[in-house]
Amino acid sequence: MDTTIILLDRAHFAFNIIFHYLFPQLTMGLAALILLFKSIALWKHDEAYNRAARFWIRIFAINFVFGVVTGIPMEFLFGTNWAEFSRKTGGVIGSLLAMEGLFAFLMESAFLGLLLFAEQRLGPRGHWFAAFMVCFGTWLSGFFILATNAWMQHPVAYTVSSDGVYSLNSLWGLLTNPWLFWQYLHNMNATLITASFVVTAVGAYYLLAGKHLESARLFVRNGVTVAAIATILQIFPFGHGEARQVFLHQPVKAAAMEGIFQTQKGAPLIILGQPNMHTETLDNPLVIPYMDSLMMTGKLDGELQGLDDFPKEDWPDAVPLVFYSFHAMVILGMLFVSIMLLSAWLLWRKQLFESRWMLWVLMLSAPLPYFATIAGWMTTEIGRQPWLVYGLMRTVEGASPHVSSGNVLFTLLGFVLLYMLMGLLFLMLVLRLINIGPATIENNS
Amino acid sequence: METLWFIIIGVLLTLFIVLDGFDFGTGIIYPWVAKNNTERRTVLSGIGPIWDGNEVWLIIGGGVLFSAFPTAYASIFSGYYLALMLLLWLLMFRGLSMELRSQLPNPLWHNFWDALLVIGSVSITLVLGVALGNVLRGVPLEADGFFFLPLWTDFITGEHPGILDWYTLLTGAFAIVLFSVHGANFIALKTEQAIQQRARHIARKGNYLIALFMFVLPLATHNVQPFFIQNYSVYSIGILLPVLAGLALLAMFVTRSKENDLYAFAASAAFMVLLLLSVAFSIYPNMLIATTHSMHNLTIYNTATSEYALRTGLIWFSIGAPLALLYTLYMYRSFRGKVILSDDEEGY
Numbered sequence: 001m002d003t004t005i006i007l008l009d010r011a012h013f014a015f016n017i018i019f020h021y022l023f024p025q026l027t028m029g030l031a032a033l034i035l036l037f038k039s040i041a042l043w044k045h046d047e048a049y050n051r052a053a054r055f056w057i058r059i060f061a062i063n064f065v066f067g068v069v070t071g072i073p074m075e076f077l078f079g080t081n082w083a084e085f086s087r088k089t090g091g092v093i094g095s096l097l098a099m100e101g102l103f104a105f106l107m108e109s110a111f112l113g114l115l116l117f118a119e120q121r122l123g124p125r126g127h128w129f130a131a132f133m134v135c136f137g138t139w140l141s142g143f144f145i146l147a148t149n150a151w152m153q154h155p156v157a158y159t160v161s162s163d164g165v166y167s168l169n170s171l172w173g174l175l176t177n178p179w180l181f182w183q184y185l186h187n188m189n190a191t192l193i194t195a196s197f198v199v200t201a202v203g204a205y206y207l208l209a210g211k212h213l214e215s216a217r218l219f220v221r222n223g224v225t226v227a228a229i230a231t232i233l234q235i236f237p238f239g240h241g242e243a244r245q246v247f248l249h250q251p252v253k254a255a256a257m258e259g260i261f262q263t264q265k266g267a268p269l270i271i272l273g274q275p276n277m278h279t280e281t282l283d284n285p286l287v288i289p290y291m292d293s294l295m296m297t298g299k300l301d302g303e304l305q306g307l308d309d310f311p312k313e314d315w316p317d318a319v320p321l322v323f324y325s326f327h328a329m330v331i332l333g334m335l336f337v338s339i340m341l342l343s344a345w346l347l348w349r350k351q352l353f354e355s356r357w358m359l360w361v362l363m364l365s366a367p368l369p370y371f372a373t374i375a376g377w378m379t380t381e382i383g384r385q386p387w388l389v390y391g392l393m394r395t396v397e398g399a400s401p402h403v404s405s406g407n408v409l410f411t412l413l414g415f416v417l418l419y420m421l422m423g424l425l426f427l428m429l430v431l432r433l434i435n436i437g438p439a440t441i442e443n444n445s
Numbered sequence: 446m447e448t449l450w451f452i453i454i455g456v457l458l459t460l461f462i463v464l465d466g467f468d469f470g471t472g473i474i475y476p477w478v479a480k481n482n483t484e485r486r487t488v489l490s491g492i493g494p495i496w497d498g499n500e501v502w503l504i505i506g507g508g509v510l511f512s513a514f515p516t517a518y519a520s521i522f523s524g525y526y527l528a529l530m531l532l533l534w535l536l537m538f539r540g541l542s543m544e545l546r547s548q549l550p551n552p553l554w555h556n557f558w559d560a561l562l563v564i565g566s567v568s569i570t571l572v573l574g575v576a577l578g579n580v581l582r583g584v585p586l587e588a589d590g591f592f593f594l595p596l597w598t599d600f601i602t603g604e605h606p607g608i609l610d611w612y613t614l615l616t617g618a619f620a621i622v623l624f625s626v627h628g629a630n631f632i633a634l635k636t637e638q639a640i641q642q643r644a645r646h647i648a649r650k651g652n653y654l655i656a657l658f659m660f661v662l663p664l665a666t667h668n669v670q671p672f673f674i675q676n677y678s679v680y681s682i683g684i685l686l687p688v689l690a691g692l693a694l695l696a697m698f699v700t701r702s703k704e705n706d707l708y709a710f711a712a713s714a715a716f717m718v719l720l721l722l723s724v725a726f727s728i729y730p731n732m733l734i735a736t737t738h739s740m741h742n743l744t745i746y747n748t749a750t751s752e753y754a755l756r757t758g759l760i761w762f763s764i765g766a767p768l769a770l771l772y773t774l775y776m777y778r779s780f781r782g783k784v785i786l787s788d789d790e791e792g793y
Contacts (some may be wrong), residue, residue, distance in 0.1 A: 001507040065541070068497055072500070072540075076533060077523025078511070078522075083591060084519065086515055087590075090511045090518055091515050091751055094512030094513070094518070097507075098508030098762075101767060102768070103765050106769045110775060114779070165515075167750050168753060168754040171757040171760070388686055400523035401591050402524065402591045403523050404593075405525065411527075411530045429548050
């Protein structure tokens with residue numbers, strides 16, 4: 001198979017999944033925050049929290065529609081562009097996608113309808129339950145999708161026939177893939193970080209603009225509290241756990257993302273640097289000595305495998321991209337902790353609402369968790385190359401044999417155009433809703 | 446076991462066609478039944494809360510096809526590449542058109558999304574009808590089990606057809622008429638006064654067109670695929686399906702003449718179910734028919750996954766399907782009765 005078409009097929013899927021995931025990333029975290037608001041409202045009989053929930057349910061609904069609409073193609077793109085992969089692995093991962101539809105989708109859309117339209121009819125407890133089910137549904141959806149990815153990262157519970165077709169031999173094994181544990185926690189916590197940053201940013205905007213002050217304080221107070229906890233957990237134990245599992249099971253990927261070319265004892269942790277593929281060294285490194293070995297093996301002089309330990313055909317085809325994505329994610333993660341700890345401290349000292357510079361920072365930080373998440377997923381997926389299913393099936397073996405590169409490029413450009421329009425539309429609608437604000441929405445309904 | 450999964454997929458896709466069929470149909474007849482903004486909002490409120498639930502059945506059907514018959518899934522989706530991409534783009538815009546219309550109180554904005562809704566609904570229905578025609582006519586499967594169809598060639602069926610040819614265009618046109626009537630029956634059921642009268646009128650006229658198609662289509666199909674008659678001669682009980690479909694069509698006329706909207710809707714739903722079951726019955730055990738050589742046919746036997754996966758699949762399916770049906774019924778129950786417009790900003 002020629003390399004152009006593989007690259008185009010990869011770009012096609014990558015573009016679609018990145019754009020699609022912008023929406024569920026907020027949906028899942030926001031569902032949890034809405035559940036939190038509804039719970040506090042129910043527990044403390046605090047109407048302010050109900051108002052906050054109502055406002056965020058509106059934002060959630062728009063976000064959800066865009067997620068549904070961009071999600072429909074995802075299930076089809078396996079078959080359209082990756083037909084060989086689908087034919088060979090559908091017997092394993094197909095069931096996960098079918099289960100997502102069957103168990104999660106209808107639950108989400110049924111209870112979202114209730115959450116939006118039936119607060120009066122359901123009463124406080126019933127409405128809380130609808131919020132719970134929406135949250136449960138979206139997190140269940142996330143589970144099935146991550147289980148699909150986990151199988152591609154770390155295939156389990158399969159048998160393979162002589163002609164290379166995989167079939168399931170344990171449904172339970174597939175659902176309890178050990179890879180899933182850290183991946184699920186790391187990814188779902190990232191959605192929580194995203195949502196808490198967005199909630200905080202909207203609150204910060206209102207405070208800076210001097211509008212909807214009561215809601216604004218509630219958003220910032222709760223957003224910062226959740227974000228401070230979630231950003232710390234994201235680094236330890238979730239991020240650390242995920243990195244260690246990559247180190248144990250996918251050592252080539254680990255070497256590429258850490259930028260370790262030579263196998264060495266007492267490997268340093270690289271903060272910054274530039275992988276040079278020509279000389280196979282890391283240029284201009286800024287390092288903490290011994291730290292990488294210590295974190296990965298628990299010993300200062302633990303040995304870490306470098307890229308030179310593996311045949312070149314098993315290296316990810318874009319080592320620098322894996323390295324930069326991983327480091328972008330880590331640096332952003334550290335930045336998140338600093339921003340949120342500082343904000344939490346100011347909040348505790350009761351100075352946050354008056355610190356305009358900090359509110360500016362919080363407002364402008366809203367897009368950052370999206371960047372961090374994209375960078376993290378790029379590390380995972382590009383680092384998995386050249387494998388489509390790790391260790392079993394190479395990416396070049398997976399594409400559709402009869403779909404030519406021109407057709408792939410044409411439909412990729414079609415999606416780019418369509419999604420640019422949709423992205424603008426989404427921003428317009430959400431910004432409008434934010435501008436109207438919680439109080440006005442309240443008065444109209 | 447393979448036969449059971451063939452039936453399950455048949456039922457799921459039928460469910461999708463019958464449920465989403467009426468909201469597509471509503472989208473097609475929309476400008477003819479609803480003349481002003483209030484009427485349009487009324488019609489949209491009729492399908493607004495349920496369209497995405499209806500579409501989920503397509504996703505479920507696709508997922509089940511992927512898991513039970515991966516080879517068929519891979520071949521069909523990559524072979525119809527161009528048509529599927531068009532379908533996806535249309536589905537996206539149509540979904541947005543219903544949800545975004547109400548977001549701005551501006552007549553130009555409304556008109557824009559209204560037009561997209563109609564164009565989207567008509568084209569999607571055409572694509573679905575054409576897809577059914579393609580399944581019946583067969584595709585140029587090659588020895589590796591894959592194919593790639595151009596959008597059209599010379600519009601003649603045969604060994605190397607395009608996605609569009611005279612036969613599939615005929616089935617596409619039929620789908621537009623059928624969905625319009627089904628949608629009109631639904632709108633007549635959900636609305637009152639002027640809108641209801643117009644919907645009833647469309648359904649009445651449409652019934653005759655359907656009857657006309659029912660004379661032409663079986664002949665055309667027999668011309669394209671003479672072997673479909675086989676299953677009916679082997680398992681003669683199957684002949685009941687088209688006979689019942691004929692009766693359902695008769696019921697559509699009777700119920701419409703009595704203006705009983707509920708029964709008319711039930712009749713058009715039953716007609717669609719029976720029609721699709723007749724189709725499924727005649728192609729069984731094929732998933733996809735080859736125009737090249739019958740040796741290349743994709744059947745339920747040469748595309749199915751392992752016995753274990755099919756068996757465990759039954760476990761999760763028999764837990765999930767009742768739950769999914771329960772949510773669907775619950776949704777329909779919450780939005781039962783005639784549409785009442787509220788001034789709530791959340792409405793359509």
